[in-house]
Amino acid sequence: MFPELNSILSSSPENFTEGEFILLSDRQADASFLIHHYLTFYLRARCRVCFLGLVQSFSHYSVVSQRLGVNLTQAKEKGQLVFLEALKASPGVLLGDESSDKTAALDYLRSPCPELRGLYEFVWNSLSRAGGEDAAESWGPPVLIIDDLSVLLSLGVSAGAILDFTHYCQATICSQLQGSMIALVRCDDEEYDEDEESSNYLLKALSHQCSLSLRVEGLSTGYCRDIHGQVEIWWRGRGIKNQRKIFQYKVHDKGASFFAPGTSRAVL
Amino acid sequence: INTKLTRHVRDKVVEKFKAGTTHNCVCVRVCVCVCVCVCVCVSPAEEDQNDSYSRLLLQYFLAEGVVSGHQLYLASARDDPDDMIQTELASSSRFGHCYDLSKRMDTQMLQAVQRHTFYPPQEKTDEQTSSLGPYAGLLKSIQTVIHREGFDGSVRNVLRLGLHSLGSALWGDDVCFSESPASGHALTTFLYALRALLRSSLSVAMVTVPAHLIQVSAVLGRVVKLSDAAVALESFSSSERQTNPLYSDYHGLLHIRQVPHLNCLMCEAPDNKDLAFKLRRKQFSIEKLHLPPDLSETVSRVSKAKGESPACGSAPTGHTPLDF
Numbered sequence: 001m002f003p004e005l006n007s008i009l010s011s012s013p014e015n016f017t018e019g020e021f022i023l024l025s026d027r028q029a030d031a032s033f034l035i036h037h038y039l040t041f042y043l044r045a046r047c048r049v050c051f052l053g054l055v056q057s058f059s060h061y062s063v064v065s066q067r068l069g070v071n072l073t074q075a076k077e078k079g080q081l082v083f084l085e086a087l088k089a090s091p092g093v094l095l096g097d098e099s100s101d102k103t104a105a106l107d108y109l110r111s112p113c114p115e116l117r118g119l120y121e122f123v124w125n126s127l128s129r130a131g132g133e134d135a136a137e138s139w140g141p142p143v144l145i146i147d148d149l150s151v152l153l154s155l156g157v158s159a160g161a162i163l164d165f166t167h168y169c170q171a172t173i174c175s176q177l178q179g180s181m182i183a184l185v186r187c188d189d190e191e192y193d194e195d196e197e198s199s200n201y202l203l204k205a206l207s208h209q210c211s212l213s214l215r216v217e218g219l220s221t222g223y224c225r226d227i228h229g230q231v232e233i234w235w236r237g238r239g240i241k242n243q244r245k246i247f248q249y250k251v252h253d254k255g256a257s258f259f260a261p262g263t264s265r266a267v268l
Numbered sequence: 269i270n271t272k273l274t275r276h277v278r279d280k281v282v283e284k285f286k287a288g289t290t291h292n293c294v295c296v297r298v299c300v301c302v303c304v305c306v307c308v309c310v311s312p313a314e315e316d317q318n319d320s321y322s323r324l325l326l327q328y329f330l331a332e333g334v335v336s337g338h339q340l341y342l343a344s345a346r347d348d349p350d351d352m353i354q355t356e357l358a359s360s361s362r363f364g365h366c367y368d369l370s371k372r373m374d375t376q377m378l379q380a381v382q383r384h385t386f387y388p389p390q391e392k393t394d395e396q397t398s399s400l401g402p403y404a405g406l407l408k409s410i411q412t413v414i415h416r417e418g419f420d421g422s423v424r425n426v427l428r429l430g431l432h433s434l435g436s437a438l439w440g441d442d443v444c445f446s447e448s449p450a451s452g453h454a455l456t457t458f459l460y461a462l463r464a465l466l467r468s469s470l471s472v473a474m475v476t477v478p479a480h481l482i483q484v485s486a487v488l489g490r491v492v493k494l495s496d497a498a499v500a501l502e503s504f505s506s507s508e509r510q511t512n513p514l515y516s517d518y519h520g521l522l523h524i525r526q527v528p529h530l531n532c533l534m535c536e537a538p539d540n541k542d543l544a545f546k547l548r549r550k551q552f553s554i555e556k557l558h559l560p561p562d563l564s565e566t567v568s569r570v571s572k573a574k575g576e577s578p579a580c581g582s583a584p585t586g587h588t589p590l591d592f
Contacts, residue, residue, distance in 0.1 A: 033533050056530075057467045063531040088468055091461040094398050095408055109399070154456035154490045156399045188489035198486055223541050228534070251534035 001041035001068065004258045005034075008233065008247065009212075013045035018141050019174045023210035024184040025203050028218035029229040031184060033251045035147045036061065038182045040070040043080065047179070048139040050082045050126040052119070052146045058083050067254050080139055082126040114157045116165040123169060127179065142179035144169055149206075150186045150199040159202045170209060211236055219248075226250060226266030231258065321501050321520070321545070322476040324369075324552050326430045327352070329474045331367055333381075333428035340383040341413055341429040343406055345438035349385035352432075353378065368550050384413050388439065400461070401454030402440030406431070407461050420469040429473035434458070435491075436478050444481035456487065459494040496528035501545065514557070518544040522554055 006012050024034045039061060042049050053061070061083075062072040075081035084105060092100030093109045104118030127142035152162055166183065173179040185206060187199040207213055213234040219227060227248050234244045247258040330353070333340050342349040355372065386409050398404055410429065414420050419427045435443050435455050443455055459475070466473055479488050479500065492498040503520035522543040529535040542557040 030529075036533060060531050064533055067533070087460075087464045090464045091407060091411055094400055094457065094461050095404070095411065096398070114399070151460065151494075154453060154494065155460060156453035156457065186493055188486065253533060256533070 001044060002037050002256045002258075005037060005256065006041070008245075008258060013041060016041075016045060017211075018178045018180065020180040020212055021170050021174050021210045022180065022182045023203075023206050023213045024182065024216070025187060025213070026184075026216040027187045027189065029216045031186070031214070031216035032147065033256055034214060034216070035145065035182070035184055036064050036068060037256070039072075039145055040065050040068045042143045042145075042180070043070050043072075043075050046080070046140045047143045048080055048082075048127060048141075049075075049143045049145060050084075050123055052084045052086060052123070052144075054084075054086045054151050055147055057088055058085055084122065108152065108155065108157050108161075114155065115161045116152070116157065120165055120168050124172060127173060127177065142173055142177050144173050144179070144181045146181075146183040148184035148186055150184075150202065153197060153199060153202070159197055159205070162202060163205050166206060166209065207236075216249075227264045230261065321503065321547065321552070322478075323432065324547070325499075325501075326432060326474055326476055328367060328552070330428060330430050331373065333426070334373065334377060336426070338426040338428045339417065339419075340381055341386070341410065341427060342383065342432070343386035343409075343430070344432035345388045345436065346433060349387050349432075353381075353383060353385075366551075369548075369552065370550050382417075384409075386410075399453055399457045401457075403434075403454055403458035407458060407465075410462070411465060414465060414469045414471060419471050423470065425470065427469070427471035429471060431462075431473060431475045434475055434477055435482060435487075443484060443487055444478065445483065447483045452484070456490045456494060459491060463494060463496075492525045495526060496530060498525040499523065500525055515544070518546045518555075518557070520545055521557070 001013070011017065022038070024031045024038075039049065039051065043065075051061070058072070065072045072081060072083075076083060086106060089101040089106060090109055091097075093106045103122070105122035107118035108114040108116055123144055127144065149162055149166070153159065166181075169181055173181050183206070185199055185203045187203055213232075213236060215232040215234070216229055217232070218229045228250050230246055230248045232244060232246050235241060237243075246261060248261050248264060249256055249258045250264065330340055330342065340353065342352060344352060386406055388405070391405050391409070393405065400407055414427065417423060417427065419425070433439075435441055437444055441454055442450055443452065455477075462473060462475075465471070475495070477488075477491055482488055500523040501520055502523060504515050504518070522545045524541050524543070527535050543554055544557040545552065545554045
């Protein structure tokens with residue numbers, strides 16, 4: 001996790017808001033560094049985490065988390081982390097191999113009209129038993145992390161089906177179980193907002209559902225080696241609680257630094 | 269390899285993993301689990317030429333495989349892959365990793381290479397039942413080769429896959445001529461599954477896509493995001509070259525759309541992303557785009573002549589006498 005981001009968001013593994021739906025998004029940039037932040041944050045906070053690995057393999061997150069001081073393999077063995085290796089299982093499912101994964105979680109790859117009910121059931125089964133029958137330790141609130149939602153559009157799942165899925169997840173995990181949900185949506189400038197199957201449409205709809213939004217964008221002035229982009233943080237509360245702030249950021253080998261626009265060390 | 273970009277990207281990737289991992293075998297494995305996607309954008313007048321630029325990069329990629337003793341897998345819908353391999357580049361010069369475009373590779377060297385090809389006219393077409401559409405056969409073939417040759421288990425060699433012009437109509441895909449294609453997600457689903465296969469084996473793939481033909485704007489962005497590294501070649505039309513003095517020395521721009529950051533938070537960012545390419549007689553060179561110093565006419569003419577010698581260094585060089 002990134003200490004600077006924690007202080008900006010006024011949260012820490014010992015003290016964080018429950019029941020949050022955090023929406024991460026990017027445009028002309030890559031917000032996946034925030035996924036690593038939240039994964040390590042909630043594991044440090046001793047929450048039970050269900051991670052849907054739709055775009056990268058477990059070993060990728062494991063190596064990065066190691067650098068950030070969290071051991072994913074251990075967390076998986078202890079039962080704290082449930083990781084769905086959706087990416088690696090996909091060729092077998094798509095080609096209808098005999099030996100492939102038969103679980104309903106990957107149904108969105110199978111059926112002629114792909115939908116996500118099977119995936120939702122997987123999430124529910126992973127997180128609904130908060131303590132676990134055989135758990136020696138009881139974990140904190142359940143957390144769902146999805147990396148990422150927009151790849152489902154590339155696989156032929158409709159935006160409507162994705163929104164249904166997130167709605168069900170939010171209702172169960174955030175409202176019912178008082179846990180949190182973090183999802184990443186990746187967008188492009190080339191897509192038209194009116195296109196109902198575009199990431200932009202998905203992003204708009206999810207922005208209304210979320211309680212906290214972090215939008216990562218490249219700099220409007222173009223590529224810069226020392227400033228990788230900017231993050232707009234939007235606390236979607238009511239009245240005074242509704243506020244937006246913009247920070248510029250730079251990602252390092254072992255973390256990320258955030259600073260007010262124009263105050264990068266490279267510039268000052 | 270003379271295409272500095274691929275080497276640049278590959279060097280950065282290898283550097284990163286060597287720093288982060290302790291086992292050499294793991295280092296080799298992770299550094300090859302990438303899919304490089306070369307997208308070609310073109311101004312309409314130059315169509316044919318531009319498929320030849322991306323095809324050239326593919327040939328460099330495969331030639332490097334031949335020299336390194338890797339196995340090759342080449343899939344093409346337009347040209348017979350066997351023919352493509354036969355017309356490979358020659359290996360010349362001291363380092364063995366510099367290629368001369370005006371020569372052909374030694375046939376003995378080519379014969380020693382283990383190769384697998386996929387040419388749709390020669391494959392039997394199964395029914396397209398999955399969302400892979402016309403690419404189901406290709407994915408099955410790749411999966412079979414990887415498993416049969418042991419790249420997902422015991423073999424300590426690399427499989428280099430070259431997939432030519434995916435998305436074009438010759439593959440049976442209508443994403444390049446329809447605004448609402450029937451197999452709308454076939455290409456992206458295929459690239460997704462390809463990534464999965466690469467992650468579980470010692471293989472690396474280079475895919476070329478005729479970006480200028482794709483009618484659905486969202487598809488290209490998705491193709492880039494589904495690749496680990498992505499490069500776009502944008503060639504100049506002849507009028508652009510004449511009007512803009514900055515472009516007169518080059519054939520087009522090379523845009524880096526995506527740099528891989530596998531197994532790390534962030535890879536080293538390049539200094540600048542303004543690169544241009546030029547197809548010379550003996551090499552395809554990629555250089556940093558910059559204005560030559562504002563010196564007198566005679567001096568800049570001399571510096572242009574210097575640019576003819578093949579450059580095998582790892583850093584892109586300009587063509588002014590002041591660079592060293």
